[in-house]
Amino acid sequence: MVERRPVMTVVQHLVLILGAALFVFPIYLAFVASTHTGVEVSRGLPLFPGDQLVTNYGTVLSDGIASAGAPPLGLMLFNSTVMSLAIAIGKIAISLLSAFAIVYFRFPFRILAFWTIFITLMLPVEVRILPTYEVVAGLGMLNSYAGLSIPLIASATATFLFRQFFMTVPDELTDAARIDGAGPLKFFRDILVPLSRTNLAALFVILFLYGWNQYLWPLLVTTDESYYTIVMGIQRMANVGEQQPVWNLVMATAILALLPPVVVILSMQRLFVRGLIEVEK
């Protein structure tokens, strides 16, 4: 702080507390709704949690919301986990390899390869919905974990991030490794990858989030309910046309859908902030 202004300090804390409250408020109410019976919620939301927590969460986890045609949440949570892990690990793996090739080798078409990867930045799923769907359908990958994850694992940002990092690795290390008789793969495995550990972890947090929060893609490639992910499945329960959704169960679903990524962010806050700012650089 530059100078002492007690009034300003109080105002600051008030604004910040108000801001934080604004953020927590919707989640708190969702949690409250998820601990009451449907009748209680529709009569007007109570301000404090009720006693239906175990019943409601038990119901959605094992049975789902039958009237909305959604599968049990346990299965959807599992699908989301598989999909986000596959996307995060896949993206990191293929990006590490391609960044290594681009930085540590000189070969014909290197620049072309770089620009090809770069172009993916400009082609998000949202702009090529139908033809991508057709490709996946043609390959027989609809309703499969491969279809949910593989088409999303090309990554320009991750490749650039690793390229940037590799450029800062001192050449002396490469020289020393070569003098000691290490080939490129040994150098990659024993020196480069261990050095990239922090970047790797930071990126993992960001990419896990990215995978977990996918919506349009699972909507396109899954018609079989047993492959629904939770973020995409919640729509089947909330958007029931003219009827009123079963709010207490929908909110229990919402809480379960947001809990894993929120826990990841909060427990790895430092890595997350670092990753976010690095990725955008």
Add this chain to the structure above:
Amino acid sequence: MRTKTVTFRHLWLPYLLLAPQLLITAVFFLWPASQAIYYSVLQEDPFGLTTQFVGLENFRRLLADPLYLESFLTTVVFSVLVAGLSMGIALVLAIMADRVIRTALLYRTLLIWPYAVAPAVAGVLWFFLFNPTVGVAAYALDALGHDWNHYVDGTDAMALIVIAAAWRQVSYNFLFFLAGLQAMPRSLTEAAAIDGAGPLKRFLTIQLPLLSPTVFFLMVVNIVYAFFETFGIVHATTAGGPGNDTVILVYKVWRDAFEGLNLGSSAAQSVILIVIVVALTAIQFRTLERRVEY
């Protein structure tokens, strides 16, 4: 492009290393994108039996279609509101958090987690709060004299998706504003304080100008977010309604392809979106270059 001075020599290894990335890029990115361009100049007969080359007819029809132009306008209004609202709130919070050094980290923890909430889930949360029959926010607005109903009122529906989209994005903007503010040399504001400049004057004449690259960068990022990443919010809550009042461009591409089954038109819309992304990415990279110069 810069390279290492020390490199390995190998005839085929680099190609092998690049193969997975390039293969996925070619199959799932380049090929579909070229298909979109190809379909955009074709027209199918109503039964999907024959196609014929129609040149730019699909684009001409699209740009003459009041529904498409309306959707364009909706998207622009939506993006400007989301970017403005989320950046405004984030900036105020970041300035406040920047001044309270000791507890800044605590507030950061409290403020960043909405970013982890998927857009669709954020949409459903606010959908519940604003539900005309059970929602707390709708009830409060009723008490204030506004009869909120996003099922019939287009403005209310737009407000709902703007709030849901902005709520989540404030966290992201807050992090970048806070990082920007904390990277500024304290000596500047201290010198100004000694010269008698109050907090508001210091902010307007020192911090805001120094923050302008961050502001510009975030503006582009937020507009990209509002254009392309908010499909889930619309699809999971208003489904474009009431009428077509919340049909943003990405939602329209999806609906025309999968529900309207209008291949040519949907492909032409995809091509227009690609042009928009390319333009936004180019702007983003230019700002990055400028940011380095600072």
